[in-house]
Amino acid sequence: MKSSTTISLLVSVALALLAVFGVRSYLANQRDILAQRAGLGEPASEETILVATRALRFGEAIKSEDVRALAWPTGELPAGAFRKPEDLLGKDGELRYVMSAMEKDEPVLASKITGPGQRATLSAALGEGMKAVSIRVNDVLGVAGFVLPGDRVDIMLTRVIKVDSGADQTFVDVLLQGVKVLAADQTADDRTDKVEVVKTVTFEVTTTEAQKLTLAANVGTLSLALRNVASSGVEQTQPVTLADLGGGPMAQALKNDRADQDESRLTDLEKLVKSVGDTLGNRLGAMEDKLKPKTVPAEPAEPVLVAAPKPDFVVIGVSRNMKREEYRVHLLD
Structure with missing residues (x-):
């Protein structure tokens, strides 16, 4: 058998042994986890923590019936948690009040409630x-x-x-x-x-x-x-x-249009005021004319005939040979 074949065989056997060992270890670990979940293994150490038995809202007083102890893993308690009812309620009977709302089975933390005897005010x-x-x-x-x-x-x-x-x-x-x-x-x-x-x-x-x-x-x-x-x-x-409303030019045009509308409205208002003033002036003038006393014109007098004065003489003209001569003749009484 060649040396290369022998080396390949030994490496394959070694890898197979490592795979078998890894699978056995993984299965043993999973078996222990399942046993703990089923309660067959050694129970982990636990503590208790107080949780709400009902929904608690801002300003409510916390009483003994509002909390209960719940098992909690050791070392996993949140900051500000209470382990026993005596830690929360105290011995002097001073109540604590809810500052931040809590739901049922939610841990009661010191940051969510007031101190003993402290009021539930907004300042707290x-x-x-x-x-x-x-x-x-x-x-x-x-x-x-x-x-x-x-x-x-x-x-x-x-x-x-x-x-x-x-x-x-x-x-x-x-x-x-x-x-x-x-x-x-x-x-x-x-x-x-x-x-x-x-x-x-x-x-x-x-x-x-x-x-x-x-x-x-x-x-x-x-x-x-x-x-x-x-x-x-x-x-x-x-x-x-x-x-910035829709861009500079558009907004400026809108602003200019608004200014023109305001100026037009002001002009219309001025015209209206002037018209009202003229109408009021005319009416006041008419009222003044009505209030002035009326003068009745005198009736014209009948003409009087005056006789002309009677002359003392008359003038008589006589023409002879294209020559005119006038003579005064006195009148007899």
Whole structure:
């Protein structure tokens, strides 16, 4: 037998043995896993954790019947978990209140409830160094009531300023991004799914952001843009002006048309005012004429005949040989 054939045979046998060993190890491992799942193997060490026995909402007091102990793997307890009812309820009878809504069988964590005897107020839900600021909204500015506690929104500011030419320029800017909604009106339950139009929305912001919101609410109009629940990034934004609506030339033409319409309306108004003034002046003149006293013209006097004075003499003309001579003859009384 050739040496090459012998070497190939030995390598094949070695690979076969390795494959058999690997398969046996894999099968033994799977058998142990199945045995543990079926309860046939050695049970893993466990601890207990308190979970809610019903749905708990913001502001509700937590009582002994609201929690129960549940087996939990050792070393896998979440931060802030309670192991025994005594750790949660305390010995002095001071109640804890729900700050963040929990569903049935959800672990009760310290971050979701108040301290012993502490009230369930909005101030207790604020993070360290954060402030709560409310703004006024309506059905349009508040996204038709779809902004609920726990959502994230962007806050936009619309305002009008004067440019160098003296004209008014309207623009919209994104003031804040990813702001957490604490409450809508007086509802602070972050598990509520009731959609309703609200008048105010309260946000969790820093001190600087609170100053911006307060100032912006007095110089312009604030509106909300609801963000995707998985969207947490900050976008690069820029102010949007009238020139950005469909392109510069088109928006400028629209602006010019609007200016022409305003000027035409002003001209029509001036003509109307002038017409009304003329009509009113004519009517006032007619009324003044009616109020003046009327003078009755005097009737013409009948003519009086006066006799002409009687002459003292008459003139008699006599013609002789183409020559005329006149003689005065006195009249007798």
